Amino acid sequence: MKPVLFVLPAILSGCAGAQSALDPQGHSALLLRNLILAIVIVCIIVWLVVMAMLLWALLRRDRPKQGESGVERRMRTAVIAAVAATIVIITGLTIASFYTTRGLGPVPNADLTIRVRAQQWWWQFIYEDKDPARTFQTANEIHIPVGKDVRVLLDSIDVIHSFWVPSLAGKQDLIPGRENVLTFRADRVGSYRGQCAEFCGLQHSHMAFLVIAEDEQTYRKWEAAQRSAALEPQDAELVAGKAVFMARQCSACHTIRGTAADGSSGPDLTHVGSRQTIGAGLIDNSRGSLAAWIADPQTLKPGNNMPLVPLSSEELRQISAYMESLK
Amino acid sequence: MATVSRGSSLLLTIGLLIIAGSSSAAIAYLREPRQYRADPPVAQAMEGLRLMPNGIAGTPPQVYFALARPYEKTAYDLSQGKRLYTWFGCAQCHGEGEGGKGPSFLDGWWLYGPSMVSIVASIRDGRPHGMPPFKSRMTIDQIWQLSGYVMAIGAYTASVNAPARNDDRQTRPAENRAPAALLFNEGPVPLHPDQGPSP
Numbered sequence: 001m002k003p004v005l006f007v008l009p010a011i012l013s014g015c016a017g018a019q020s021a022l023d024p025q026g027h028s029a030l031l032l033r034n035l036i037l038a039i040v041i042v043c044i045i046v047w048l049v050v051m052a053m054l055l056w057a058l059l060r061r062d063r064p065k066q067g068e069s070g071v072e073r074r075m076r077t078a079v080i081a082a083v084a085a086t087i088v089i090i091t092g093l094t095i096a097s098f099y100t101t102r103g104l105g106p107v108p109n110a111d112l113t114i115r116v117r118a119q120q121w122w123w124q125f126i127y128e129d130k131d132p133a134r135t136f137q138t139a140n141e142i143h144i145p146v147g148k149d150v151r152v153l154l155d156s157i158d159v160i161h162s163f164w165v166p167s168l169a170g171k172q173d174l175i176p177g178r179e180n181v182l183t184f185r186a187d188r189v190g191s192y193r194g195q196c197a198e199f200c201g202l203q204h205s206h207m208a209f210l211v212i213a214e215d216e217q218t219y220r221k222w223e224a225a226q227r228s229a230a231l232e233p234q235d236a237e238l239v240a241g242k243a244v245f246m247a248r249q250c251s252a253c254h255t256i257r258g259t260a261a262d263g264s265s266g267p268d269l270t271h272v273g274s275r276q277t278i279g280a281g282l283i284d285n286s287r288g289s290l291a292a293w294i295a296d297p298q299t300l301k302p303g304n305n306m307p308l309v310p311l312s313s314e315e316l317r318q319i320s321a322y323m324e325s326l327k
Numbered sequence: 328m329a330t331v332s333r334g335s336s337l338l339l340t341i342g343l344l345i346i347a348g349s350s351s352a353a354i355a356y357l358r359e360p361r362q363y364r365a366d367p368p369v370a371q372a373m374e375g376l377r378l379m380p381n382g383i384a385g386t387p388p389q390v391y392f393a394l395a396r397p398y399e400k401t402a403y404d405l406s407q408g409k410r411l412y413t414w415f416g417c418a419q420c421h422g423e424g425e426g427g428k429g430p431s432f433l434d435g436w437w438l439y440g441p442s443m444v445s446i447v448a449s450i451r452d453g454r455p456h457g458m459p460p461f462k463s464r465m466t467i468d469q470i471w472q473l474s475g476y477v478m479a480i481g482a483y484t485a486s487v488n489a490p491a492r493n494d495d496r497q498t499r500p501a502e503n504r505a506p507a508a509l510l511f512n513e514g515p516v517p518l519h520p521d522q523g524p525s526p
Contacts, residue, residue, distance in 0.1 A: 176494065252464035253414070265414040298364040305410065307466040308364045310371070 019193035021166040025213075026185045028104050028169040035100040039093060046089065104170065106183050110151035114142060118154070118161035118174040118196065121203035121304060122267060122280040127223070136226045137255075139267030140209045140280045145219040146189050154180040162198035165211050171197045186213030193281070202303040208281025229258025230270050230326050241322025244315045249307070256326065266306065273326040279304075291320035361403045365468040369394070373467045376444045384440040385448070398468075398475035399443065405490035405502065408476025411469055415461065417477075423498045424480040424506060429457065432481040433499065433507045441481070446474040476502070483508045 017023065024030040115126040125142045129135045144150045154163055156174040164171040169184035186192065196207035214222070233239050242259065245251060251261035257270040272278070275285050279301050283289045295316055297306040311319065365373065369390055378385035391398075398404045412418065420429030430438055439445040439454065450470050453460030461470060476490060479502040489503035499506040 247463065249464055249466055296364075302363045303361070305407075307469050308367065308370070309466055310367055 018191060019166050019195065023167055025188050025190060025192060026168040027187065028184050029167055031100045031103045032170050035096060038096055042089060042093065104183075106151065106181050107149045109149075110183060111148035112144060113151045113153065115153045116155070116163060116174065118156045118163070118200075118207075120158050120201050121196070121207040121301075123207070123209045124267065125209075127226070134227055136257075136270070137268035138226065138271070138275070140277065141212065141275045142209070143212045143214060143219055143222045144186060145216050146186050146213045148216075149183055149185050151181060151183045154182060159200050160198050161196045161200045161207070163194065164197035165192050165194035167192040168211060173198060186211070189213055189215060191276075195281075203280075203301055206280055206282050206301055208277075210276060210281070225274070225327075226271055230256050232258070233322060233325060235321075235325075237318050238322050238325050241318035241320070241325075244311070244319045245322060248311070248315075249309050250319075253306075269323065269326060271326055273324045287320050287324040290323045291316055294319060294323075359401055359403070362397060362401070370467050373471060376447060378444065378448050382439060382448065382454075383445060384442050385444045387444050387447075391443075396443075398471040399478055400475075400488055402488050402490060404472045405476055405479055405488060407469075408472040408474070408479075409490040409502070411465070411473045412476055415465065415473070417473075420457070425498065432477060433510050435483075435507060435511045437481070441478075443471075443474055443478060446477050447471060450474060450477075479503070481507045483511055 021029065021036070022033060024033045113128060115128055117124040117126070123140050125138045125140075127136050127138075152163065152172075154172055154174040155178070156176045158176065160176070161174040162171050163174060163182060165184070168186055169182060172180050172182040174180065190213055192211045192213070194209045194211055196204055198204075200207065233242055245256070246260055251259075251263060253263035253266035254269045255262050255264060257268075261269075272290075273285070277283065278285050278289060278293055279297075282301055283293070293300055294309070294311070296308055297304055298308055364370075372388050372390040375388040376385060398408070420427055421432060424432040426432070426434070430436075437445065439449055447470055449458055450465075450473060451460060451462045451467070465473070479486065479488075479490065480499075482502075482505045485505045485508075486503045489501065493501065500509060
């Protein structure tokens with residue numbers, strides 16, 4: 001009994017927290033959780049009944065003799081009842097599944113639309129606006145207003161990925177050259193972890209993102225901050241860091257709005273300092289981890305597409321300070 | 328009789344196990360290791376190529392031979408080169424190798440010679456008449472990867488080392504199937520008297 005007591009909490013801890021389909025925090029996830037529970041409960045009952053019948057058949061003592069009156073009739077009744085029960089149960093589960101899937105369907109008027117472009121091995125999130133000047137991008141972290149329907153338009157630029165935030169919605173694949181749509185809603189303030197759910201290569205496991213649901217006011221504040229261009233650095237170290245960023249290979253792949261850096265193959269770094277993690281959920285964001293990442297991205301996340309840019313320790317200090325300052 | 332067949336089946340099993348074990352060891356040994364980045368001193372040494380005074384051909388750094396010419400030969404580096412070809416907009420001037428504003432890689436004629444060194448120098452330092460330098464935009468090992476890929480586009484002989492598959496429509500044979508051979512075999516290439524910086 002004792003080992004069970006130790007092991008059980010460790011197993012069940014997977015059922016709650018920032019990434020769990022059994023801890024639903026939104027409409028879609030709730031529907032899916034209910035469907036999962038319904039199917040599991042029905043199947044458990046069916047299994048118990050079948051096992052009980054089997055045991056009864058094995059253990060009963062007085063077996064009916066061949067040709068005894070009424071045996072044939074009773075057997076026929078039992079078989080017909082079992083077939084009828086199977087049909088009823090499977091039809092019921094099919095109907096439940098159908099209505100759940102319909103409940104997940106796209107809503108006609110979403111309050112917020114985010115374009116998602118997955119790539120090896122990070123997530124590009126584009127908050128589009130009719131006015132291109134108001135469009136902005138983040139990477140591996142989205143903020144959404146709580147209680148609002150959010151529509152994500154899913155596309156991939158290389159291989160098939162899958163968008164999965166277990167606490168908020170089911171999986172949806174991102175397929176190159178095709179746009180998939182998923183709608184979800186967070187009913188409670190919180191931060192929910194998402195993860196690529198389709199094996200996409202070497203660093204598939206390090207392709208996570210965060211969905212941060214916050215109240216309308218906080219969200220608007222965040223949106224306005226993200227929309228603005230990067231602030232011009234004042235501190236001497238930050239100015240030097242910016243100069244290094246522009247002079248070296250960094251600016252060829254990364255954009256910092258408000259500066260000359262306009263590369264598009266890497267994540268947009270305009271407000272990289274405001275994000276909670278770097279490297280698609282690989283490590284927490286801090287000046288030290290930024291420096292570690294820039295110094296040697298291939299050792300932290302082998303195979304990713306950021307090259308090692310040779311920098312002196314002085315330059316590394318300056319550039320990591322500048323990255324951290326981009327709030 | 329029974330003991331004989333049991334003995335022979337045991338021998339057969341042992342034999343099969345030995346074959347399976349040695350072939351998986353061979354596969355593991357022959358498996359091409361991926362080098363995700365050049366060690367910083369190696370990368371620094373890769374900068375040290377020496378060109379002829381006219382900018383055509385030259386000598387690669389010795390470390391390149393010490394590494395057994397990875398950028399022309401490993402599928403991983405060729406694939407990364409293919410990715411860089413898209414990322415850095417090579418196709419805008421060179422198309423898929425057939426050329427455009429820039430020269431073709433398929434016509435059997437290299438303005439600065441068909442060597443890795445010339446291609447690396449062209450990408451790194453740029454060339455007159457529109458080829459921009461990429462040394463401030465790409466790291467040196469990226470430049471070598473891209474050069475290896477450009478060599479693969481202009482190859483006349485098929486290779487066992489293939490970069491990643493192309494998802495889009497192809498306008499030429501795949502890189503490992505000697506794309507340039509197609510044009511080369513069509514007939515004699517018209518004489519190019521031009522070579523060097525002022526064609």
